[in-house]
Amino acid sequence: MTHINHKDISELADEFGTPLYVYDKQRIVENYNRLNNAFVKNYPKTKIHFSVKSNSNVHILSVFNQLGAGADCSSPNEVMLAQKAGFADRDIIYTGNYESYDDFESLKNFDVKINLDDSTSFDRLIEQFTPDIVSFRINPGIGRGGYEGITTGGTDAKFGIPYEFAGEAYKKAKQHGIARFGIHMMTGSNNLEPYYFAQTVEKLMLISKNIFDQIGAIPEYLDIGGGFGIPYEDDELPLDIEKTAELVTEIFAEKCQKYGFGEPVLFLEPGRYLVADAGWLIAKVTGTKHSYKKFVGVDAGMSTLIRPALYGAYHRAYIYGKEGDDTVVNLCGQICENSDVFAKSVHLPVAEIGDLMIIRDVGAYGYVMSSNYNNRLRPAEVLIDNAKPHLIRRRETFEDLLSLLP
Ligand SMILES: Cc1ncc(COP(=O)(O)O)c(C=O)c1O
Incomplete structure (x- = not known):
């Protein structure tokens, strides 16, 4: 080479x-277009948020901003980097983990979407301010990643609310006056198996039905996280992204209709697939x-x-x-x-x-x-x-x- x-x-x-x-801009653009086209042609209301944690150089973030992506941020500093790269607040989603009072205090002046790690996170958030729209990160009870360290769902994961308890978190938010909701999951990174994505999305849809029935609302967006893998070894096959998009959007659209969700936005939060x-x-x-x-x-x-x-x-x-x-x-x-x-x-x-x-x-x-x-x-x-x-x-x-x- x-x-x-x-x-x-x-x-x-x-x-x-x-x-x-050394990064190749044309390769980044190709990766983005491949993923975006695969989903958008099947479900036009798909929106990619580039996962800033995977590569947070502002000049790389600007490439994604120019492509029309949003930004997925995991700390207030990542939110500010995304803003510096030109992302509007409405195109930024913040997903924390054990978010501190200081984290929420820093977000107070921004109008970004906040995706909470737990119902106790909501308690800390509302001591600072009450956002218009809230989503919670659900642990759907299953997870898979290329390594244990990048498996972020399932019973060993430190992330999210076990789906069995998630309804309570949404009820609490509703009682506090929140009227607009989303829902989120991220179960693992570097997955190369299209059916895995279909399986987790099917479970999230069922969990969502249960939650939103309980509070008499519908989600404005469902965020299925990132996790789209790449082959790191010669004998690995690349993820079939066309198949993944087809399977995921079919289940997504079918269940949205069946559960009366209308046409919510489907958020994706890929990092690795776009830049690795x-x-x-x-x-x-x-x-x-x-x-x-x-x-x-x-x-x-x-x-x-x-x-x-x-x-x-x-x-x-x-x-x-x-x-x-x-x-x-x-x-x-x-x-x-x-x-x-x-x-x-x-x-x-x-x-x-x-x-x-x-x-x-x-x-x-x-x-x-x-x-x-x-x-x-x-x-x-x-x-x-x-x-x-x-x-x-x-x-x-x-x-x-x-x-x-x-
Ligand atoms: C909440 C969240 N979203 C998105 C990502 C990006 O994952 P990936 O790089 O596998 O697409 C991660 C990675 O851990 C994450 O925790």
Whole structure:
């Protein structure tokens, strides 16, 4: 591999240094259009909210704003980043988790949709203000994700209200004078199975009927979360998004009609599907060694990309300009942790110091989860638009680390 969006990777490394996150704008646009078209042609009142937590660079958010998406935010700061990227409040949905009084206080002056994690969240919210419309995140009792750490529904999940108790939360909101409602779920990330989405949506519809019958209202929107996966490994098949959209919208429309919901908006909150395969991490080989095993070390690490260390996630890697799979190595970073390994027993061409290592599918949950561990500096980010690279975040400096000290 030598190019990203027609731009030579070694030129990028020379110009911007390493480690470096590189994003392909055209790939992001393609991903968005594929997902949006698949749903909108089956259910025109579908609206995508890009999940800001997956990649919160304001310049990436602006791309989604220009495409007509909304923003799914998980903290007040993400809401403010979305606003900075040009999103109007009406196109922002905030889903918190154990939301604090301070979180709600920060949202007081904004007119964003608030999706609450629990009925106790509602108690804290109304001490600050009463919004026009409220939704609750329901745990439908089932969940599935690519790893345990990204499974967000089911009995082990810390998120949402168990569906059995959700009616009480809506009743409380209604008694407090709320007259407009939505409902939300997000049961797991990186799912590649269309029928899984259909199954969870069917359950959400049934749960919704039960809840909205109890309070004598209908939902203005049903938000089925994100979770659309991408293949991280060669032998995985991509998610069939046409099939997923067909199955989901068929159940959605049929149940909306059956339960008298009219035509509510169908919200989606994808992150990974839209940006993961549009991002690459470029790192430089800093050392190779033959210990009990063979190791290749690069100038990035779990501080740059934590997914492998955190979940055991796998990312394919290539060496710039070299082909073949002559060696089996553990590809690791420079961080002082034995879990700082990008890939174990991976087949690569023979690596030499100075080679560029290209780690793919890092556009989601990459930079956003980076840290200063070992006092390493966060990398720069570049967005390539039609072969033209734009620096969208400069590399951190040692002075940045010092700048927070009194
Ligand atoms: C509430 C919520 N919405 C959307 C997402 C985005 O998920 P994904 O990147 O799998 O599409 C997440 C991710 O965890 C989430 O928690």
